[in-house]
Amino acid sequence: LAFGTVDSWLIWNLTGGRVHATDATNAARTLLYNIAENRWDAEICALFDIPMPLLPEVRDCAADFGMARADLFGREIPILGVAGDQQAATVGQACFQPGMMKSTYGTGCFALLNTGEEMVASKNRLLSTIAYRLEGRTTYALEGSILIAGAVVQWLRDGLGLIRSAAETQGLAEAADPGQELVLVPAFTGLGAPYWRPDCRGAVFGLTRNSGPAELARAALESVGFQTRDLWEAMRADWPGAAAGVLRVDGGMAASGWTMQFLADILGAPVDRPRVTETTALGAGYLAGLQAGLCPPPGDFARDWALERRFEPAMAEGEREARYGRWKQAVKATMGVAG
Numbered sequence: 001l002a003f004g005t006v007d008s009w010l011i012w013n014l015t016g017g018r019v020h021a022t023d024a025t026n027a028a029r030t031l032l033y034n035i036a037e038n039r040w041d042a043e044i045c046a047l048f049d050i051p052m053p054l055l056p057e058v059r060d061c062a063a064d065f066g067m068a069r070a071d072l073f074g075r076e077i078p079i080l081g082v083a084g085d086q087q088a089a090t091v092g093q094a095c096f097q098p099g100m101m102k103s104t105y106g107t108g109c110f111a112l113l114n115t116g117e118e119m120v121a122s123k124n125r126l127l128s129t130i131a132y133r134l135e136g137r138t139t140y141a142l143e144g145s146i147l148i149a150g151a152v153v154q155w156l157r158d159g160l161g162l163i164r165s166a167a168e169t170q171g172l173a174e175a176a177d178p179g180q181e182l183v184l185v186p187a188f189t190g191l192g193a194p195y196w197r198p199d200c201r202g203a204v205f206g207l208t209r210n211s212g213p214a215e216l217a218r219a220a221l222e223s224v225g226f227q228t229r230d231l232w233e234a235m236r237a238d239w240p241g242a243a244a245g246v247l248r249v250d251g252g253m254a255a256s257g258w259t260m261q262f263l264a265d266i267l268g269a270p271v272d273r274p275r276v277t278e279t280t281a282l283g284a285g286y287l288a289g290l291q292a293g294l295c296p297p298p299g300d301f302a303r304d305w306a307l308e309r310r311f312e313p314a315m316a317e318g319e320r321e322a323r324y325g326r327w328k329q330a331v332k333a334t335m336g337v338a339g
Contacts, residue, residue, distance in 0.1 A: 081287030
């Protein structure tokens, strides 16, 4: 009997049962791994009565994970790179220096801040995790999770029938009445970091008789920026190294120029969108290439990282803080209704 994560199950099957292994980032997701000491935690395993011999060997993100069986692909292929979803995106975004931060916008949103060799214990309900481990050296990160990002656009399409495709939201947002001050709190499945209130549900504030599809679409896109600002503020409070800098973005929602501009405006900081927005796949591929000797070391890879567009903040500070203040009031009211 063996136990592991999805990657260790894939490795087991690809190697014909010869290798039972995982990497440090996936091991960290099990809650059975001591990320400070980089080993399976005997105390936690004992608490849950988990025999430690069941667990996979933990290796670096770029390491030898065995050979895939020849009958699968016509020849044996080495498995040389393994990383968790968001950690692979962090590598793909070349966030190798402490203080660098990336945010991936899919159905939800996950923001990671590189804290270097220091494991920062959050005082603002963020997750301390492993960003990556290379050549035995561990780099840590602070992580914040937004439960609803791209899913709010899906709701406009499938739930309300206001749009036929996600691309329509940008035109609607641009056409929205600037005098309307709708705030949408998309707590459809609760609020994620830094609130962690699973009992909350979504709410819309500021509705008038003139509120329509355009205003709802704008509020939906803005909600992603407001939630990212919540994570940004929590990270800056937890770690002074995050006090300034640039946010690198990726994922499907990063394609919306309107949304990324609002994100820069509400953060008051530049937002960089790379040429390659599928950074999770890029990061995993880079780790394998690094181990194979086909890709350059992290420093050189970072220099090759290519910017597609930088979004500079254009909103006045007074307006920025007033709008963020309305968001905070809406969140507070939503939590109040939930009790």
